[in-house]
Amino acid sequence: MSNTTLRSPNPWRASSKPQARKLGQLKKHESRWAFLFISPFFLMFLVFGLAPVLFSTYIAFFSWDPLGDTKFIGIDNFTYLVNDSRFWQATGNTFSIWAFSTFPQMILALFLASVLRNPKLRAPIFWRTLLLIPNITSVLAVAIVFGQLFGRDFGMINVVLGFMGFQHIDFVSNPLAGHIAIATMITWRWVGYNALIFLAAMIAIPNELYESAELDGASRWQQFRYVTLPGLRNTITFVIIVGTIGGLQVFAEPLTLSGNFNGGDSRQFSTLTLFLFEQMFVEQKYGYAAAIGIAITFIVLIISLINFLLTRRIASEGSK
C-alpha cells in the first residue's frame, strides 16, 4: 500500500490523483457537511439513548407510581435493592443461565467452525446459511417451540425420557433443569452465529502454519490446539464479551418457559431484566425499576472492566 493512499481522504480516487492533504484535515465547509452527515445517529442517540438514561437515573430517586403520585425518596430505592433477596436471586439466575449457555456454546461453535473450514466440504455456502437460520428466527417463536419440547407431561423430551424408562423432568419447577432448558434455547439460537465468526477468524489463519505443522508431524488435534486456538484468542474474547452482554439481557426465554413475569413459583427464572420488567410493569414501581436498571449498568461495567483487563493481558502475552 502506498503512502499516498493512506493520506488521501478519498481512497477511491487516490491512485489516479494523489493529494497533498493529510487524512483528517478537512476544509471548513467540508467539516460542516461532516457534522450534518453524522447528525442522524447522534440525534437518534440523544432521543432514544441518552434521554431515557438520564430520565431513568432521575426517577430512580423517586417513589414513582405511574398513574398516581411521585415522591422524592433519595437513595431509598438503592438501599432497598441491596437488601432485596429477589435482586440477588435474579443476579444468580442470570449468571447461572449465562454459564450454562456460554461455555458449551463456545465448544460447539468451535467444533462447527472447524468442520466448516474443511476445504473438502461440499456446498459450503449452503451449510453456512443453514447455521444462521436459528438466529433469524423470532425469539418468541423459539421459546414457544422449546416450551412444547420441555413440557412436563406431554413435552417431547419427557415423552422420550419416559419411553426409555426414566422419570419425567419438570423443567419448569426444577431450577437447575430449567436453567439448562433456557441455556439450550440460547445455545441453539446463537451457536451458528458464533461458529461463523470463528470460521471467519480461522480462514484468516495462514495456511502455511498448518502446512508446516503437518510437516512437523502434528496430528489434527495438535494442529487445532497449537495453531487454530492461539489464532482465535481475540475472537474468543470478542464472542465471550458479546455473549455476556446478551446473557445479561436474557428475557423472552425465561418469560415464556415460566409463563409469568415473576419467574416461577420460587422465582427460579427471574433474570435481571425480567425482574426489572416485573417491578416496572407488574408492580408499577417505576422508581425501583429504574434503580434496578442502574444496578444492571454497574454489573455490565464491572464485567466489561474484567474483560478489558483480561484482553489486555492476553494481548500483551501474544506480543511477547
Add this chain to the structure above:
Amino acid sequence: MIKFSKPLKALVAIAAIAVGLGQFSPALAASKTVVTIWSFGNVIRPELVTEYEAAHPDISIVVKKSELDPHHNSLITAMLAKNTPDIAAIEVSYSGYFRSYPKYFTDLRTLGASDMQSDYLDWRWDQGVADNGAVIGIPTDVGGAAIAYRTDLFKAAGLPTDPTSVSALWPTWDKYIAVGEKYKAKTKKSFLDSSGTVYAAILNQGTQKYYDRSGNLIYSSNAQVKTAFNGTSKALASGIGSNISQFTSDWNVGMNKGTFATIIAPAWMMDYIKQQAPATKGKWNIASLPGGGGNIGGSQLSIPASAKHPQEAMDFMKWYLSPAMQLRVFKTYGLFPSTKTLYDDPAVKNYTDPFFSNAPVGAIYTKGALALKPIFEGRKERQIDNIFGQALSRIALKKQTAAAAWQQALSEIKNTVG
C-alpha cells in the same frame, strides 16, 4: 438481473414513495371511524364485531387481544402516554387498581351510563364505579362458578353421573376432596386439573378478600384468606390434582386426554373447554360448586380519558353489553350475563347445553349468581393473588410446608404491597 436505466430508477423510486404515502392519505381513511379495542381472553367476540361493523358501515373496529397481565400492564403505560384505545377491557382483579385513578377514564355517566345501571347486578356495577363516584366501566359477564366433570370418567370410577346426584356428593370442599381421593384410589388418575384453582374458588365465596371496604389491607387477618389457603393446601396434600397449570399446552392436552375428571368452572370456562377440547363434546356435565355460590373473574369495558372516539365507543358498548346481546353471548359461548333482568328469562333459566350433556347450565349458573354475596376488589388484588399462587405452587411441588409457604407469602406481600 434486469438493469434499470437511471431515469427509470428514479421513476421507480418516486412511484414507491407515492404508494407509501397513499397508505396514509387522509382521503382514504376518513370514510370510516376506527374504534380501537384492547382486550384479553374471550371478552370481545370477533364474529359479533363483524356483525356490528356490517350494521354500521361508517364504523370500523380494530381489536387487539393480549394475555391477561400484559394487557393490563400495557394499558397503564398507554394511559400514561395518552395513547390509549377507545375501549379497554378490565378484569375484576384489576378493577380495584383502576378505580383509584378516575382521571384516566371517561366518566361514562356523561355518555348515558346511568340509564343502563338498572339492568345490571348491583355489585357487578359497583366494581366499575371509581372512588369519586364516576362510572368507569360497564360489566360484561359474571364468572359464577360451578364444577365441570367428565361423565365417562365418573362412570368408570363407579360415581354417579347425573348433576343432581353429583352435586349432592360434595356440599362442602372437604367432601369434594374426599370424593377426589376415592376417585384417585380407584382409577390412579387425577381428579382435579389443578389444586391451586381451589384457592380462588373458596376465597371468592367470602365477602372480602385482601382489602376491607375502606381500602385497608386485611390479607393477614381475614379468616377467609386463611380458610382458602388451608383448604387449598389440603387439596394439594390429598394429591387429587394433576398440578398442571391452567391455560398451558399440557392443560389443553390433558383436557382432551381425560387426565383429570373435574375442572372448577366459572361460566366463561365452558367456552375454553369447548374451544380446546372439541372432541370431548357430550362427555362433560356441570354440577354445583362445593360450599355454595362463588364468582371467579368477569370483566368490564371502559373508555379511557384519551380515547379518540368516546361516543362511538359507547354506542358499541351499549349494543355489545345490552341484555339482548348478553343473552345471545350466553347461548352461543356460555358467558353468564351480568344483567340481572335476564335471570328470570326462561331463555336463560331453562337453557341446556349439548356440549355438556344437556346440563341445565342456565339454572345452575343462575342459582350460583343469585346466591353470590357481593365481593369487594381492592387495589393490588392481582399481585397478592399471584404471590399466594406462587406459595401454593411451592407447596404443590413439596418445596415448602404449608406453614412456611404462608409465612413467606405474607412477607412477600408486605414487601410489594405494604
